Amino acid sequence: MTTFTLADLVRYMREAAGEDETSVLDGDISATTFGDLGYDSLALMETTSRIERELGVSLPEETMATAETPDQFVQVVNEQLSTSV
Template sequence: MSKATTATTDETTTVTMEALLAVLTECAGDIELPGTADEIPDRSFGDLGCDSLVLLETAARLQSEYGIVIPDDVIAELETPRSLLEFVNGRVGGAVGAPA
């Protein structure tokens, strides 16, 4: 993933909402996510047209690009892009796959 889609502070990389939504959109088959940029982070994945397969693919991409393991049971419980982003950023630079 390019530096343009992540933010770096000190030696910690943080995944941005823009980067997460880009991965989510690609995994969903390049669909256009409904809603405004301000609304999308808090809309449910179902409302955005993202099913469990899209979320599993997104989790696999995040693992590939950031080394973040998101267990299947966790990805199933995350309901919005914001909750996924908070989970991911809690893992970047931390214990991969460890409970929050």
């Protein structure tokens, strides 16, 4: 089973938003809300879509909507990965 990490999420978020390495995603962002990071629902939908395509996992919108912070997002992805095996 693959484990999805915060570093993985940051990489996907940067790719989806087209951000460079010097963005607001540096440092410990695990408990910061996506809103405080400047990521709206559209940016998160693009991030989620990329993760689904690359990892071959289904991440239902209603499930992902419960994740308000990167740490929660990573937890939800890992839960979905463990059930898709």
